[in-house]
Amino acid sequence: MTTSAAELESAPGPDGYPVEAWRALVAQGHGLAQERLVAHRELGLLALRVVPGYVAERDAEEVLHVLGEEIGSSAEELLACRRYALTGDARATERF
DSSP states (O other), X not given: OOOOHHHHHHSOOSTTSOHHHHHHHHHHHHHHHHHHXXXXXXXXXXXXXXXXXXXXXXXXXXXXXXXXXXXXXOHHHHHHHHHHHHXXXXXXXXXX
């Protein structure tokens, strides 16, 4: 069962944790998670500019390895972000 952001923000925190402080942390975490998704999508779009979507992953990996070294990422992460940009399925980037 998935819990919505609104439910998390209104849920009490762990025992003994001040409710308002907990809600502030949850809201901050939610915002950061959204920023991460935006960053993954942007990395995916960058990867697609370097290696278009019609190129197979096995062929894209070498080029994305070079790009990854230059930008402080990995070919694996860039391939996952590329999949996310192509499909809109954020599960591709859950590892990162």
